[in-house]
Amino acid sequence: MALSEFELINRYFRRPGLAADPEVHPCVVLGPGDDCALLELPAGQQLALSLDVLVAGVHFPEDADPHLLAGRALAVNLSDLAAMGATPLGFTLGLTLPRIDETWLQGFSDGLLDAAARYCCPLLGGDTTRGPLQIAIQVQGRLAAGTALRRDGAKAGDDVYVSGQLGRAGLALSVLQNKLPAASAMQRDELLVAYYRPEPRLPLGVALRGLATSAQDVSDGVLADLGHIARASGVAMQLHAEQVPVAATLSALCAPAQALQLALTAGDDYELVFTASPAQRTAIADAAATTGTAVARIGRVTAGTGIEVVAADGSVILFPSAGYLHFS
Numbered sequence: 001m002a003l004s005e006f007e008l009i010n011r012y013f014r015r016p017g018l019a020a021d022p023e024v025h026p027c028v029v030l031g032p033g034d035d036c037a038l039l040e041l042p043a044g045q046q047l048a049l050s051l052d053v054l055v056a057g058v059h060f061p062e063d064a065d066p067h068l069l070a071g072r073a074l075a076v077n078l079s080d081l082a083a084m085g086a087t088p089l090g091f092t093l094g095l096t097l098p099r100i101d102e103t104w105l106q107g108f109s110d111g112l113l114d115a116a117a118r119y120c121c122p123l124l125g126g127d128t129t130r131g132p133l134q135i136a137i138q139v140q141g142r143l144a145a146g147t148a149l150r151r152d153g154a155k156a157g158d159d160v161y162v163s164g165q166l167g168r169a170g171l172a173l174s175v176l177q178n179k180l181p182a183a184s185a186m187q188r189d190e191l192l193v194a195y196y197r198p199e200p201r202l203p204l205g206v207a208l209r210g211l212a213t214s215a216q217d218v219s220d221g222v223l224a225d226l227g228h229i230a231r232a233s234g235v236a237m238q239l240h241a242e243q244v245p246v247a248a249t250l251s252a253l254c255a256p257a258q259a260l261q262l263a264l265t266a267g268d269d270y271e272l273v274f275t276a277s278p279a280q281r282t283a284i285a286d287a288a289a290t291t292g293t294a295v296a297r298i299g300r301v302t303a304g305t306g307i308e309v310v311a312a313d314g315s316v317i318l319f320p321s322a323g324y325l326h327f328s
């Protein structure tokens with residue numbers, strides 16, 4: 001007999017370890033099962049919210065591994081919390097399924113549970129309906145009032161930074177489309193891990209509160225995402241090409257110009273870009289070291305508009321497109 005909606009929710013989404021439990025999770029007063037979940041924030045804390053909708057055939061292939069898909073869907077939401085300097089409280093899930101496929105649901109639920117446990121971000125509730133495969137996740141986080149890392153605080157004279165290594169998730173799309181014949185099995189695996197298992201930079205985000213003047217995560221590409229900060233802050237930026245942390249695998253597989261272009265314009269890396277006063281250089285290096293996150297200083301905030309990339313000889317490098325534009 002087909003699983004009822006009630007049984008499905010109980011089996012796959014109200015599992016111990018995945019569902020928020022007041023005994024285990026601070027701030028959770030009531031987990032899923034009632035009409036609403038209940039949260040209580042410590043005094044002086046603000047709530048940070050973010051929602052992402054992933055549609056099969058648009059944001060992921062219909063036949064994507066459900067375990068990887070679930071982990072990635074939660075991780076990209078957590079990356080938005082990281083970019084504000086927030087600590088996860090929990091998430092809600094809106095799931096639309098064309099049919100009840102228990103193998104798929106098991107993989108999806110296991111993937112969610114792994115990510116929820118890893119980042120201490122339990123499932124607070126949701127809604128399950130029939131329709132084309134679609135995954136909506138809303139994360140909720142908390143931070144001390146007034147300390148969020150926003151996009152509108154960059155100032156001329158600030159340094160520009162990026163975490164991690166860039167470009168692997170962008171190149172992974174070529175692997176998924178079988179367009180990279182030269183890559184070894186190990187290189188393919190590394191690229192696919194970068195795409196499917198992005199690491200939300202939560203500890204770095206928290207450590208940057210009070211240090212960074214602005215921050216955001218890299219979902220559309222470094223140039224596009226720094227462009228958002230520049231516009232919101234009313235400033236320009238100049239980046240130095242040779243300081244950009246291009247992932248070694250990109251340098252191994254692509255010509256230098258193509259590697260740099262992927263690193264700066266391909267999306268999905270989910271690293272943090274941020275700005276900070278030069279007076280904070282030591283503190284930023286300490287934050288990077290304490291959180292075990294590589295951080296590179298790649299340029300400077302200037303007066304004006306736009307993002308300019310310059311080569312070692314001072315010439316300006318132009319890129320055909322600065323990131324992925326939805327609806328373009």
Ligand code: ADP
Binds near residue numbers: 123124125127128
């Ligand atoms: P309602 O009609 O009140 O919205 P639902 O039948 O949609 O109730 O959900 C019943 C309970 O199960 C709620 O607490 C809801 O949060 C939870 N729930 C439903 N779908 C999911 C899901 N995909 N993940 C987590 N919890 C869910």
Ligand code: MG
Binds near residue numbers: 126
């Ligand atoms: Mg409902």
